[in-house]
Amino acid sequence: MVKLFLSRGVHLKALIIGLAIIIGSSLTPGAGRAERVGTKRTELQRHDLSASGREVVQVRVDLDPAAVSPKHTHPGEEVIYVLQGAIEYQVEGQPTRVYKAGNVLMIPARAVHTARNVGSVEAAELATYIVEKDKQLVELVK
Secondary structure, three states, rough: OOHHHHOOOOHHHHHHHHHHHHHHHHHHOOOOOOHHHEEEEEEEEEEEEOOOEEEEEEEEEEOOOOOOOOOOEEOEEEHHHHEEEEEEEEEEOOOOOOEOOOOOOEEEEOOEEEEEEOOOOOEEEEEEEEEEEEOOOEOOOO
């Protein structure tokens, strides 16, 4: 089976990492709810802005029940519209707050933040980023 994956262009290292994630999440109680497992990000559009060196990016983020995004930042502002469910946001310098479908919030540039689905159903948000062009959109923070 490994030979089949390798013949389709998947590197052995990626295969080993993938297997380690699957095995690790099945051995640890409550695991498998980290960003890579319980969160799906779908980029909807990306366009240059009239402001030099800036772009706008829109992403739909779907979070499984109890999914938590790791602490991270963005190289610009993030405007969030909650599409469905209830999402708790912890934003640096602000009190933790739960937002429900129809609520909006803005996260300042480079503010460390995290989000957690606090409902029993899938939650979703529309994230609009106004960011520096050619920068990594999401930077994880320890």
